[in-house]
Amino acid sequence: MHIPTVSQTHSDSTPRALRERLGLLTYQTPPAEAIATIVAAEAAGVRQIWRTQGTPLWNSLTVLAAAATHATTIRLGTAIMPIYAHHPVALAQQALVLASLAPNRLRLGIGPGNRQPIESSYGHSQSRPLAHLREYLTILRAALWTGHVEYQGSFYNTQATLPESAQVPIFISALREKAFALAGELADGAIAWVCPPQYLLHTALPAMRAGAQLAGRPTPPLVAQVFVALDSDAQSVRDTFRAQFDHGRFYGSQPEYATMFATAGFPVFSDGSWSDDLIDTLVISGNETTIAARLAELLSFGLDELLIMPLQSSNPTHLPRLTHLIGRL
Incomplete structure (x- = not known):
């Protein structure tokens, strides 16, 4: 698949080693297993770990805080903490703990999360999620970066002074153009989930640039999630x-995802299932050499970083091989 290079650079122009632009996603495994995975990843040379926050599974910031006492150099990120499950001041309090344990290593990803599990688990109505996210991001930024927040809005009225401040980068999840524009305007980056590269390059990045231009600031980085399988x-x-993500029908049945896929040129079927072409564009597969080349190629097109989600495998060597591949690039 050929994707033309995006000519405008929107991140730090200083060249970075490939592995500095790759992050490994850990699954929602139990805490002890997650910590072992993170320690092994650091030992293999991986520079960034991301952890999702399942609803209502183990709290990812708490798991990462525990891991920070065992792994001392690897960057730690959430992708993402759902905003409806945490008040922004409470999340700032929790993030301050990890920022203290792992100075300059935390990157805090937040977002509305998927409507169905959020509404069923927490009982919140996910109305006007983008407006909600704007308020949340504004409060969280003030609380974390200055240690003090006073805010009155449509969703939150809060006044709080925290014990300290920490300039933790705040990333937001983004799917449609307005969310990417918000990331460009206010956030320290965007995290894109199951978005084809064509969509990111031709729809997401222009929206982020427009948002940044509106705010008179440099365009922050875009972290693109990709699936990887060591299988030719x-x-x-x-x-x-399909076995792992048969709930791809879940994504495909959600209007916001279905519209995004259609915009990217990969409309889902009427039952929400995904075509072979869509899977092929989302998954990087092959041997170590092929995968390394494809990762480098995607970054050369204009994406800032890649968040690598390994496809689960019955082969016990799959994850260690992929971890060592990322760590040596």
């Missing part, structure tokens, strides 16, 4: 993907 059999990879 294309059909085997598709079968593995």
Whole structure:
């Protein structure tokens, strides 16, 4: 697949080693297992770990705080903490703990999360999620970066003084153009989930640039999530993907995701299932050499960083091999 290079650079122009632009996503595994994975990743040379926040599973910031006492150099990120589950001041309090334990290593990803689990688990109505996210981001930034916040808005009225401040980078999840524009305007970066590269390059990045230009600031980085499988059999990879993400129908049945896929040129089927072409564009597969080349290629097109989500495998060597590959690039 050929994707033309995006000519405008929107991140730090200083060249970075490839592994500095790659992060490994850990699954919602139990805390002890997650800590072991993070320690092994650091030992292998991986520079960034991201952890999702399942609803209502183990709290990812708490897990990362525990891991920070065992792994001393690797960057730690959340992708993402759902805003409806945490008041922004409470999340700032929690983030300050991790920022203190791991100075300059935390990158805090936040976002509305998926409507169905949020509304069923927490009982919140996910109305006007982008407006909600704007208020949340504004409060969280003030609380974390200055240690004090006074805010009155449509969703929050809060006044608080925290014990200290920490300039923790705040990333927001983004799916549609307005969310990417908000990231460009106010956040320290955007995290894109299951978005084809074509969509990110031709829709997301222009929206981020427009938002940044409106605010008179440099365009922050875009972190693009990709699936990776150490498997050269294309059909085997598709079968593995469908077995792991049969809830791809979940994504496909959500209007916001279905619209994004259609905009990218990969409309989902009427039952929400994904085509082979969509899976092929989202998953990087092959041997170590092929995967390394494809990761480098995606970054060369204009994406800032990649968040690598390994496809689960019955082969116990899969994750260690991928971890060592990322760490040595």
